[in-house]
Amino acid sequence: MERPSDNVSLGMMVGLLLVVVILLVVLTLAIMWLKKNYGGGAGEAEESEKPDDRKVLGDLGRIKSEISPEVFKALQRTIVSGDVSKLAVVASAIQVALERGGAHPGFGNLLLTLGILDAGACGEAYLLGALEIYENKFGPDDPETAVTLAVVARNLAKQNSAHAEEMLIRALEFYTANDPDHGEVPKLRAAYETLAQKNAQ
Secondary structure, three states: OOOHHHHHHHHHHHHHHHHHHHHHHHHHHHHHHHHHHHHOOHHHHHHHHOOOHHHHHHHHHHOHHHOOHHHHHHHHHHHHHOOHHHHHHHHHHHHHHHHHOOOOHHHHHHHHHHHHHOOOHHHHHHHHHHHHHHHHHHOOOOHHHHHHHHHHHHHHHHOOOOOHHHHHHHHHHHHHHHOOOOOHHHHHHHHHHHHHHHHHO
């Protein structure tokens, strides 16, 4: 003979299982409804979210005097390239520069993002432009600048830039003098060794 507590436990388990099944059915129906009503036009949504190239170019012209000529040319080339993923970042960067100025660290952060995304000549211009903004805003010995310098140095090394060695040495000198146990030190050393091996070939 079963005890009443066993019946209660069994009833609770069955009830819980029923609730889970009902939730799964509701979730499945909700997903199907969303796909039906919003899933079909993914390409259209992407197209409508793409920034207007002409407007972005026009806005770029408005900040020309506030940014370096190299960064201006890189932004111009990226806009003309039509790369949607980069164009969205460019539009955001230009908007920050319009609102806060071309020397604002927020603009520098977006240049850094563009420099990481672009492995070509534009990438180098973006990375060096971001570093220049940080050095002018915080000074060359500030920890914020050092973090930016480390990111710039490692990415320039990946891109085989002519500036990579100089930047890696500067970053290593800063960290070994100020914070030798910082997590950037092994990354910078590895990047420097890899670069030295490439240059030795």
